[in-house]
Amino acid sequence: MTIEPTDPQQGSQYPQGYGQQPYIPFPPKPTTNTLAIVSLVSSFFVSLVAVITGHIALGQIKQRGEAGRGLALAGLIIGYVGIATTALFVVLAIAFAATFGAIIAAVAGGAALPFPSVSDTPSEAPSDSSSLTGQVGAADFDAGYLAVGTGPTTVDVYFDPMCPYCKQFEVANGARLSAAVDAGAITLRLHALTFLDPASQGTDYSSRASAALTCQATLRPESTLDYLAALYAHQPAENSPGLTDDELVALQGANLDFADCVASGRYLAWSQENTKAALIGPIPDSEIESIQGTPTVLVNGAQYRGAIDDPQEFAAFVDGQM
Structure with missing residues (x-):
């Protein structure tokens, strides 16, 4: 009995796709965005650079489908925290310098340092007596x-x-x-x-x-x-x-x-x-x-x-x- 070869293009007794699935290669792993890495690293040194590069990196990641979003976000967060900390330090430094400078100026000028007033001293004493006449x-x-x-x-x-x-x-x-x-x-x-x-x-x-x-x-x-x-x-x-x-x-x-x-x-x-x-x-x-x-x-x-x-x-x- 001769068995005729089956045309692969004709119908089969098995539904298509039954059995082991054909090998489909994994999609290529997306590359990590360079600016995301720069943002994270620079956040530990230059906060402003970290914030700028972090925002740019997020934009590029969204457009190109690259990896590194977590790195960019980490760089942004650390960068903003660094900016806030720096700003607070500057404000405190200015306040300290102003106070200390006034004390130095008073001492250098030979003026007596003001004593803190207690409750016996009126809190709103007149600054001058120009209105007192007659x-x-x-x-x-x-x-x-x-x-x-x-x-x-x-x-x-x-x-x-x-x-x-x-x-x-x-x-x-x-x-x-x-x-x-x-x-x-x-x-x-x-x-x-x-x-x-x-x-x-x-x-x-x-x-x-x-x-x-x-x-x-x-x-x-x-x-x-x-x-x-x-x-x-x-x-x-x-x-x-x-x-x-x-x-x-x-x-x-x-x-x-x-x-x-x-x-x-x-x-x-x-x-x-x-x-x-x-x-x-x-x-x-x-x-x-x-x-x-x-x-x-x-x-x-x-x-x-x-x-x-x-x-x-x-x-x-x-x-x-x-």
Whole structure:
């Protein structure tokens, strides 16, 4: 029996494709995009380059079907993190340089470093006293002093509320001066200075006490000398914080207008500017050029150079100038 060969092009008893599938070679593995590699590597060194090459690489990978998308994304992420870190470092460096530079400039210029203010110092103290003019109560803002009495003899007392020698002068002569004011014999001009601010542990006590005295002089001028006596009676030691604002208010009593004046720091700048003017000079109608220490007492422009705690010697000097 002869078996005729089967034409391979004719139908077969097996369905096409049955059995072992014909060999189909694997598609070629896509090449890794070069810029993706560059992006990842450069991200550890130059963040901006990593970001730029990463974005370019992603575009090329999408168009060409290349591999390396993960590398490009990794480079982008690391690059952006690097940029953010660098930016933060630059900002911190600038802030540090500005702060440190200000301190160096202050030291180099001979300026005292500012002490941090505590709660006793008003947070919004006036920056200048240019708006203070004329006379309010006992305060003469143009001349820079507090004046009580209208007598023909002028007595100027330059003092610092924290100065212990000023207290000695007040204890010895305060009552006599007050009596002379009441008798109409003298005009007493008070110059409250603030040069001992650095001796109050950053609270600027001299400025605050001087400003509080000015508050009293403007609101209740008839009690100016009483408040000055209270300041001396409760004078804090040098190199201590001094009285708080509440304690300064308590020396006067429970008056809301006075408490508001003290808390606002209304006359802080004025007191400090008067101090600068006194230390630099000139001193009007006086035999001295500037204030060299406290207490400095002038009677009709002549400086008293006797013992500050000898009331008889001082009284004789005043009588000699009348």
